[in-house]
Amino acid sequence: MKRVTLGGSDIEVSAICLGTMTFGNQTDEADAQRQMDRALDAGITFFDSAEMYPVNPVRRETIGATEEIVGRWLAGAGGRDRVEIATKMTGPSQMVRDGAPCDGATMRAAIDGSLRRLRTDRIDLYQLHWPVRGTWAFRQNWSHAPKADKTRILDHMADILAAASQARRAGKIGAFGLSNETAWGLARWCDVADRTGAPRPVAIQNEYSPLCRLYDTDLAETAVQEDVTLLGFSPLAAGLLTGKYSGGAVPGGSRASVDKAHGGQGRLGGRLTARAIAAADAFGALASDHGWDRVHMAVLWQATRPFKAIPIIGATSVTQLDHLLAGMDQALPEDLVRAIDRLHRDHPQPY
Template sequence: MAVPMFLLAPDLSVSRLCFGTMTLGEQNTVPQSFRLLDAAFEAGINFLDSAEMYPVPQRRETQGRSEEYIGRWMRARNVPRDRIVLATKVTGPSGQMTWIRGGPKSLDANNILEAINDSLLRLSTDYIDLYQIHWPDRYVPMFGETDYDPRQQYGSVAIEEQLDALGKAVDSGKIRYIGLSNETPYGVMKFLHISNYIQSSPKIITVQNSYNLLCRNFDCGLAECCHHESISLLAYSPMAMGILSGKYFSAGGGPSDARMNLFQGRYSEGESRYNLSNVTLKAAVEDYINIARKFGLSPASLAIAFVLIHPLVASAVFGATKVWQLREVVEACNVHLSSEMTAEINKVHARYPNPCP
């Protein structure tokens, strides 16, 4: 069965599975990347997500390769541009990635427009379908943090300037739609409020935040914003960095080439959120795996199906380093959870709420 579709905008139909490409260029070579992209396309996945900072863990030597590999694949396979929906992201302020426009220190107009032009070159395309701000140009708790500390606020670029730059890129035909990522209810509503007062300003149509069995923070405030403002969730990490497969809690701690093992000590964003030594996390994963077994599903099927039944989820943004993993996710998108299954899932969530915020 082909991957179902979702109408993200009147002229933008996307597959309900989005292939996240942040392993291309680090864990996956060019031939491996092409095989993954071939398999995704053949399965009916038309939605590809990337970012200018990818692959991860981020390094000066590899920055931009994920976008580059997508562009090379489209040229090599002669894929019609209108058969693919390309999404990518501009890097937010960072004091570490100094190789990306000096940090970047901010998301001002120059940084945004330069990032768009560079992504277009790497992707070998004239336009980007969905362009997203990877994380806000202001202090917000992210990647495992939960509590807001007003003392950490720093000077940031006005949202008006960010929207103006994005609007110019839309007007010039370089991007079609805009979205946010790793955002908060305040951020989403602020962008919408300001866009209403800027003539011809583009409207946010998506927010790409983490959402999975171990992280349901989206439902605590942001879901209400998205529902009333007709914004769709692009749920990234539906398998919680592969943890929901249970592989990291198997004998030996899972495959040596699994991301959390391969990059141990080098991937601070992932390790801060997905702490494998967290006993609550392990207990929750074991309970979810038991639910999957009880109903004759694989853990991956349960995890993906759970994300896709959410009424505000347009697409689940998943990663895969092997073709068999990609095919397992594709098969899972056609699994439907019964009310009995969701009730058991919710009981586990009540016992272990959001161990991976």
């Protein structure tokens, strides 16, 4: 598999990343271990996790379980030197650390906690899961209300970057990254890093798929100018692009079904709308017309973007992962890429 470098760092990773957020909930440990084995066999060496995983739902009693599963794999058959590990520090949350402030001291403790659960002495990419000041991510773009508090925000960034600098000097992390950030936030993190001599962010993990293209404008420009790589999560739009929810279906074992069984709304975090289903159906029809598997078309589309992008693929079972991996050695033709752009104009941001 192709290898790429994260932003302006010297960290080389596979061009596709394996997401682990279902490990320990929808995906049991035995299947998770098989997935990591299978991904490594296919050339995927870049794995992403987070201290709050697994999700759907997030529960106090399971926080950290995903990192522990990955850690047992690393300590066993996996082998630490064969992979690059990314994980994330939770933003403001009552469930994680009882709402303790997300400052440099908290970050230092969080890094040590992740290292312990992952059974390793280093994290290749350490990311903030979301900004402390709020974000338009997670479908909050419809009512986002930013607050003017620039001095406090910049002081917070300097504090976090000082902790990242210390952790990197100690060899605990290789690089620093962001997630669910905005264009203004990314630019300011870079400015503060330059001013203080701290590590610049080399990656930004935001939602990105043919149905969710909020990244395409201001964020893409900022990332290109600052040499930051996009790690695109939910490349299948939380399963919408597989077609499994077409016609209002909610298959057993699906993310929507599991969420509802645990007391949630079963709306894929606000993604499951009539407009999104219509857009996903149109995407499936386009794939069929061009003789493509819709899942492969969605993931490989990210490699066509005019900026550095690495899709994060995730599967609840090794069978789903095998399907994903089966098409990863292809490339989308230019006429199909243009057709996907036309489809986006017909179905803009459907959730």
